[in-house]
Amino acid sequence: MKKRHPMVDTLINLKGNPKVCVLTEPLWGIPYNLYLPYASIYMHSLGLGDVQIGIITSIGLVFQILFALLSGAITDKLGRRKTTFIFDIIAWSVPCLIWAFAKNFTYFLIAAIINSVHRVTANSWMCLMVEDAQEEKLVHIYSWVHISGLIAAFFAPIAGVFVGKFSVVPAVRILYLIAFVMMTLKFVILYIFSHETKQGQRRIEETKDESVFSLLKQYGDVFKIIKNSPETLLAFGILLVMSIVNMINNTFWPLFITEKVGIPVQNVSLFHLLRSATVLVLFFIVVPKINVERFKYPLLTGFGTFVVSQLLLISTPFKGYAILVISTLLEALSLSLINPLTDSLTVITVDPKERARIMAILHVIMIGLTSPFGWIAGLLSEKWRGLPFVVNLILFVIGAIFTYYLAIVLERKNHKEVKFSEESLK
Numbered sequence: 001m002k003k004r005h006p007m008v009d010t011l012i013n014l015k016g017n018p019k020v021c022v023l024t025e026p027l028w029g030i031p032y033n034l035y036l037p038y039a040s041i042y043m044h045s046l047g048l049g050d051v052q053i054g055i056i057t058s059i060g061l062v063f064q065i066l067f068a069l070l071s072g073a074i075t076d077k078l079g080r081r082k083t084t085f086i087f088d089i090i091a092w093s094v095p096c097l098i099w100a101f102a103k104n105f106t107y108f109l110i111a112a113i114i115n116s117v118h119r120v121t122a123n124s125w126m127c128l129m130v131e132d133a134q135e136e137k138l139v140h141i142y143s144w145v146h147i148s149g150l151i152a153a154f155f156a157p158i159a160g161v162f163v164g165k166f167s168v169v170p171a172v173r174i175l176y177l178i179a180f181v182m183m184t185l186k187f188v189i190l191y192i193f194s195h196e197t198k199q200g201q202r203r204i205e206e207t208k209d210e211s212v213f214s215l216l217k218q219y220g221d222v223f224k225i226i227k228n229s230p231e232t233l234l235a236f237g238i239l240l241v242m243s244i245v246n247m248i249n250n251t252f253w254p255l256f257i258t259e260k261v262g263i264p265v266q267n268v269s270l271f272h273l274l275r276s277a278t279v280l281v282l283f284f285i286v287v288p289k290i291n292v293e294r295f296k297y298p299l300l301t302g303f304g305t306f307v308v309s310q311l312l313l314i315s316t317p318f319k320g321y322a323i324l325v326i327s328t329l330l331e332a333l334s335l336s337l338i339n340p341l342t343d344s345l346t347v348i349t350v351d352p353k354e355r356a357r358i359m360a361i362l363h364v365i366m367i368g369l370t371s372p373f374g375w376i377a378g379l380l381s382e383k384w385r386g387l388p389f390v391v392n393l394i395l396f397v398i399g400a401i402f403t404y405y406l407a408i409v410l411e412r413k414n415h416k417e418v419k420f421s422e423e424s425l426k
Contacts, residue, residue, distance in 0.1 A: 247373060
């Protein structure tokens with residue numbers, strides 16, 4: 001009997017929260033990835049300049065600091081399941097309606113502030129999915145989450161047809177309305193078929209007599225746990241690098257390829273399709289060969305490939321479609337290596353007993369360090385469209401350095417644990 005593909009085997013054998021989290025994710029991932037390539041172009045078409053777009057991104061990130069700080073306490077107090085449902089509705093359903101009817105800078109600013117609530121669900125949803133899951137399956141589980149979003153690539157030409165037929169503004173308004181319906185449906189289904197995790201039940205019981213603000217006062221002790229965990233700090237450093245890179249690429253890559261390379265606006269989705277479809281294929285080829293405990297060389301390869309991709313992007317001449325295609329394919333290869341590993345490393349390097357509050361603090365720090373880059377990249381983009389991607393090159397080098405030292409720290413930690421275990425048996 002032919003052996004099933006490891007990724008397929010993981011999906012078939014998923015149970016409980018990991019299963020419902022993965023299977024419902026396309027209802028969020030498809031509409032999100034449909035409107036995302038056109039988000040900055042949509043704002044531009046409604047009269048917003050590069051600096052205004054950068055300001056909206058940065059202000060949104062500032063508000064995310066507040067909600068990320070509250071996320072651990074809220075998640076522990078209300079539970080992973082209830083927190084995810086309530087704050088997903090606020091963070092995604094409401095902003096999608098605002099974006100759909102947006103007319104100027106004020107609309108986008110208000111929507112960005114409300115959307116910043118998603119930092120609460122970023123924490124609670126992650127806990128809901130992974131806390132009852134098998135650690136050795138985390139890379140595959142996160143890969144399926146990314147695949148759920150990548151499925152949108154096959155719907156991307158529909159977005160391009162909409163833009164070509166109706167022009168940017170009417171088409172993107174329709175995409176936001178579709179997102180409102182699909183995302184809201186996802187949140188309802190996830191709530192009905194999920195259950196509170198064992199750790200979530202413990203935290204609800206432990207915090208039932210405490211307010212959210214009293215829980216916040218305990219963050220000092222949690223911060224000490226982080227400070228004394230070099231593996232957590234290094235894994236966080238890699239996550240921070242990718243957070244800044246993703247913000248820059250999501251905001252300024254569409255503007256770069258339409259204005260500098262001369263790609264027609266309606267064809268932006270085709271390059272998004274190419275990238276997503278390539279990552280999707282590579283997930284089934286590359287990910288089964290990746291072990292989260294042997295992350296060093298896959299991550300270093302990912303960062304190195306991303307460097308080459310960005311160098312090609314920056315050097316792409318007007319109408320240089322072939323170079324842009326090669327750059328996009330290399331970016332896809334790097335993402336297939338980096339994304340599942342960074343997510344998994346972040347989960348396994350934190351103390352599981354304090355996962356919600358540790359992730360809350362890490363998200364606060366990440367957002368605080370990421371937020372200025374929206375404004376900085378906006379200023380750089382106005383001087384020359386390629387400058388934001390030069391920043392990416394520097395970040396990839398930093399990410400590679402973090403990866404190298406994380407491998408050393410974890411190797412030393414594992415060696416000490418093995419030595420301690422051997423001494424205990426004597």
